[in-house]
Amino acid sequence: MDLYGRDLLTTQEWSKPELEAVLDLAAKMKRDRFSDKYASILRYKTFLMFFYNPSVRTRQSFEAAATELGGHAQFLEPKAMRLRTATTAGETVEDAAKVMSRYGAGLGIRMLEDKVAAYGQGDDLLREYARWADIPIISMAHDKYHPCQGLADVMGWDEWFGKGPGRGVDPGVLQHKKLLVTWGHGALARSWCSVQEASLIGSRFGMDVTLAYPEGYDLDAAVISWTQQNCSETGRTFTITHDVREGYDAAHVVYSRHWMSPQAYQAGKFLKQQEIDRALEYPQWICDAEKMNLTADAIFTHPMPVDRGHEVTDEVASGPRSCIYDVAENRLHVQKAVMALTMGGL
Numbered sequence: 250m251d252l253y254g255r256d257l258l259t260t261q262e263w264s265k266p267e268l269e270a271v272l273d274l275a276a277k278m279k280r281d282r283f284s285d286k287y288a289s290i291l292r293y294k295t296f297l298m299f300f301y302n303p304s305v306r307t308r309q310s311f312e313a314a315a316t317e318l319g320g321h322a323q324f325l326e327p328k329a330m331r332l333r334t335a336t337t338a339g340e341t342v343e344d345a346a347k348v349m350s351r352y353g354a355g356l357g358i359r360m361l362e363d364k365v366a367a368y369g370q371g372d373d374l375l376r377e378y379a380r381w382a383d384i385p386i387i388s389m390a391h392d393k394y395h396p397c398q399g400l401a402d403v404m405g406w407d408e409w410f411g412k413g414p415g416r417g418v419d420p421g422v423l424q425h426k427k428l429l430v431t432w433g434h435g436a437l438a439r440s441w442c443s444v445q446e447a448s449l450i451g452s453r454f455g456m457d458v459t460l461a462y463p464e465g466y467d468l469d470a471a472v473i474s475w476t477q478q479n480c481s482e483t484g485r486t487f488t489i490t491h492d493v494r495e496g497y498d499a500a501h502v503v504y505s506r507h508w509m510s511p512q513a514y515q516a517g518k519f520l521k522q523q524e525i526d527r528a529l530e531y532p533q534w535i536c537d538a539e540k541m542n543l544t545a546d547a548i549f550t551h552p553m554p555v556d557r558g559h560e561v562t563d564e565v566a567s568g569p570r571s572c573i574y575d576v577a578e579n580r581l582h583v584q585k586a587v588m589a590l591t592m593g594g595l
Contacts, residue, residue, distance in 0.1 A: 250270045257386075295320060299325050305554065346381035354384055358375050366514065434534045439508050
């Protein structure tokens with residue numbers, strides 16, 4: 250399967266066989282992590298990393314991935330570059346993309362909620378870079394989607410229900426499993442990217458998907474429509490509930506994470522403190538042992554960083570059915586696979 254040069258902005262825009270090819274290669278790379286077989290795929294190649302927002306796992310995992318493939322990851326910050334913005338003069342996206350295409354073999358961009366003035370602007374920017382660049386544009390998380398996290402999620406869930414870490418993936422094991430994506434109250438105002446990606450990719454792999462959240466915390470209507478369509482195509486169900494416990498019934502995977510409301514942006518500003526204050530009014534929306542006992546012995550999943558004591562209790566997050574560290578590790582492996590396929594021509 251030829252994925253050389255492909256952009257990855259959301260898993261929804263890749264076919265299921267293409268996603269399965271990434272997961273299959275990621276599992277092989279995980280099993281033979283430091284094998285010479287993969288050590289020169291990106292030899293002499295540079296992956297440019299454009300960070301509008303800071304990170305822990307994203308920067309570390311991409312840098313490690315590039316190194317283990319024999320390449321180099323270069324950290325870039327917009328504030329250190331002369332780029333045009335809505336209020337300042339500078340280089341256009343067209344010029345920046347074309348020049349960076351002459352230097353690097355791929356470009357990753359991370360742009361989250363507090364770096365845009367309205368929902369969707371981050372996605373627009375990535376697509377503008379993709380329009381002009383001659384190298385793959387990879388989302389390292391933006392306001393709409395987080396494809397590498399979605400792939401890491403599915404890989405981790407597959408390992409728990411399938412053969413185990415490093416033993417290969419069998420996406421069929423996720424069919425008919427129930428994924429609960431539930432809102433969690435918290436002291437962080439988070440974008441929709443991770444939960445939207447989880448809903449999309451889970452529905453692509455034959456999972457029943459339930460979204461649970463307080464009224465007033467609706468996600469992107471287009472993403473909801475896509476998820477419904479995916480479930481329809483796989484013969485599975487899609488449900489929305491505003492009951493704090495209902496969604497846990499018979500769930501196999503529980504994904505508890507805070508996300509912002511549609512009112513987070515007003516007059517071109519991200520109202521972070523307002524979102525935090527509002528979220529803290531719902532302390533009952535926490536994933537705890539009582540709710541997990543309603544499930545079908547579900548695993549707990551989260552993209553991290555975890556807002557412990559708000560989104561989930563320590564008992565659950567650090568419990569024997571938590572896969573958060575496995576999923577975090579899998580960011581490295583799926584990103585190696587994506588880079589090898591899109592930048593290395595593997």
